[in-house]
Amino acid sequence: MTKQIEPQSGVAFTLKKGDRLKVIDPKGQQVSDMVLFNYRDSREKLSSGKTLDFEESILITQGNYLWSNRSQKMMRILEDTNGRNDFLLAPCSPETFQIMYENPDYHPSCFENLYTNLEPYHILPDDIPTAFNIFMNVQFDEKGKLSVRPPLSKAEDYVVFEAMMDLIVGLTACSAEDSNGGSFKPIQYEVITRE
Amino acid sequence: MTKQIEPQSGVAFTLKKGDRLKVIDPKGQQVSDMVLFNYRDSREKLSSGKTLDFEESILITQGNYLWSNRSQKMMRILEDTNGRNDFLLAPCSPETFQIMYENPDYHPSCFENLYTNLEPYHILPDDIPTAFNIFMNVQFDEKGKLSVRPPLSKAEDYVVFEAMMDLIVGLTACSAEDSNGGSFKPIQYEVITRE
Numbered sequence: 371m372t373k374q375i376e377p378q379s380g381v382a383f384t385l386k387k388g389d390r391l392k393v394i395d396p397k398g399q400q401v402s403d404m405v406l407f408n409y410r411d412s413r414e415k416l417s418s419g420k421t422l423d424f425e426e427s428i429l430i431t432q433g434n435y436l437w438s439n440r441s442q443k444m445m446r447i448l449e450d451t452n453g454r455n456d457f458l459l460a461p462c463s464p465e466t467f468q469i470m471y472e473n474p475d476y477h478p479s480c481f482e483n484l485y486t487n488l489e490p491y492h493i494l495p496d497d498i499p500t501a502f503n504i505f506m507n508v509q510f511d512e513k514g515k516l517s518v519r520p521p522l523s524k525a526e527d528y529v530v531f532e533a534m535m536d537l538i539v540g541l542t543a544c545s546a547e548d549s550n551g552g553s554f555k556p557i558q559y560e561v562i563t564r565e
Numbered sequence: 566m567t568k569q570i571e572p573q574s575g576v577a578f579t580l581k582k583g584d585r586l587k588v589i590d591p592k593g594q595q596v597s598d599m600v601l602f603n604y605r606d607s608r609e610k611l612s613s614g615k616t617l618d619f620e621e622s623i624l625i626t627q628g629n630y631l632w633s634n635r636s637q638k639m640m641r642i643l644e645d646t647n648g649r650n651d652f653l654l655a656p657c658s659p660e661t662f663q664i665m666y667e668n669p670d671y672h673p674s675c676f677e678n679l680y681t682n683l684e685p686y687h688i689l690p691d692d693i694p695t696a697f698n699i700f701m702n703v704q705f706d707e708k709g710k711l712s713v714r715p716p717l718s719k720a721e722d723y724v725v726f727e728a729m730m731d732l733i734v735g736l737t738a739c740s741a742e743d744s745n746g747g748s749f750k751p752i753q754y755e756v757i758t759r760e
Contacts, residue, residue, distance in 0.1 A: 381624070418614060419655030420696030424664060428623075428709030439691060441660030458623065458653075460614030465636030469619060498633060500614030510708070514623030 375402070377554035380483030380542035382491060384409055385533040387405070388564035390448065393503050393541065393557065398525040400555035401544035403480040403501035405459045406436065406444045409536035412493055414440045418457045418500040427511070430457050435534070436502055444537060447531040452523040456506035458516065461498065462546040476509075478545040488540045498540075504529055506549055520551030570597070572749035575678030575737035577686060580728040583759035584594055585643065588736065588752065590700050593720040595750035596739035598656045598675040598696035600683075601631065601639045604731035606687055609635045613652045613695040623705070625652050630729070647718040650729040651701035653711065656693065657741040660677060666742070667702060673740040683735045693735075699724055701744055715746030 372394070376380055380403075385391060393402055408414035420437040422428060430436070432450040435443045462479035467473040485495040505523040510516050543557040544550055567589070570576055577596075580586060588597055588697050603609035615632040617623060625631070627645040630638045655661075662668040680690040700718040703758035738752040739745055 384713070413691040417655060417695070419653065422711060423654040423661070426711050428705055428711060439655075441658060441664065457617040458614065460612060460634075463636060466618070469636065492654075496608040498634075500612070510623055510709075514705075516617060516621050516623060 371418040371557050372560045375541065375543045375557040375559065377476040377499055377543050377556055378545040380480065380487045382487040382538065382540045382541060383535045383561070384403045385539055385561065387535050388535050390562040391531045391533070391539065392410065392528050392560040392562065393504050394420065394526065394528040394559065395521070395523045396525060396558050397555040398523055398527065399551040400523070400557060401549045402557040403484065403542045403544055405484055405499055405501045405540040407491070407493060407538040408438065409538050411496070412491060412538060413499070414442065416499050416502065421457060424473050428458065430455055430502070432515055434498040443534040445531040445534055447529060448532050450526070452505055452527040452529070454505070454507050454522050456503040456508040457500070458508055459500070461501045462544065462549070466546065480542045480544050482540045483545065484540040488538070491538050493538070511516045518548045549550060567753050567755045570736065570752040570754065572668060572738050572751055573673040573740040575675065575682045575735065577682040577735045578756070579732065580732045580734055580756065581759065582728050582730050583587050584697055584728045585757040586726045586728070586734065587723050587755040589721065589723040589754065589758065590674065590716070590718045591720060591753050592750040593718055593722065594716045594720070594746040595752060596701040596744045597699040598679065598704065598718055598737045598739055598754040599699055600679055600694055600696045600735040602686070602688060602733040602735050603633065605682070607686060607692070609633050609637065610692070611639060611694050611697065616652060623653065626705045638729040640726040640728055641726050642724060644723070646727055647722040647724070649700070649702050649717050651698040651703040652695070652705055654695070656696045657744065661741065675737045675739050678737045678740065679735040683733070686733050688733070713743045
């Protein structure tokens, strides 16, 4: 059953080892931030630094694994119809909009949407790691200069992940203007349980 | 007073806001992993994801700030005579040598050298973030492929940091063969206190 994450919001749920998670961009050009925690001990969590190290790549897509801070495989990417994701940048937070966008007013953020939805699992704001930013298009040049561009994803592009351990998942429809081509769309997801 | 970190070891110490830390590569081609925690609340810590986001660059050097997971400035880089550091890869850990080097035996690691030295500050292994890897030379191509190369640093190259808050610092002389041109050298450091 496909579920919907409304624009600028988020969800949290669990996966069993062997379950598959399909994350869909139904309208195109919409980022989804994903964080992962070991269901049995949430101090084990997704690590960008371990993933980039073991996968020997900045760009993570089909065939790659997502690794934890304890050097364990958390997910495998089975399919990726778009093929561009980001694993460099922290989830957008209230400070992102204050500091980078010079917007002092309240602004929804992936950071808030992650920690509020993960609170029932006893995960606190300080526990949120750098997310795997599905469909996010961060370009870099040879000098390392980063630029956030509109996603390359088209309507109905999707990524399928397989859980390599029992997991708590936080997932958003991203709230940052620049990351999503200037408009906020929903994200859809489906959990395909192992028989 | 200049202090020495012996090859394949580490230290931890505190800095007051305004103090300067000079990290020296006395022989050249030696990496030093650095992690930072807010002295007043060690759940606030160094964040690669926030730093790359706010500084809009993969490569962090003179003029850049190091940011925390709470979007606060932890350090400013005042001088960097070498100019090449890494902020993508997690500290080498026992699993690095088992998984990437296919070495099942005990091997010293920055991860162990960080958490054992930080233990008196009640910082646990799971709390260690992706380190700022001073002098580490990680090259990337346009497709994001990463390769660890010998450091470009020459004998007596150094980086000077200014603390933007009271800090707990973990600092190593890195233990990984590939990161250090195949040999293990000491690292030196000096704390220049604010008058």
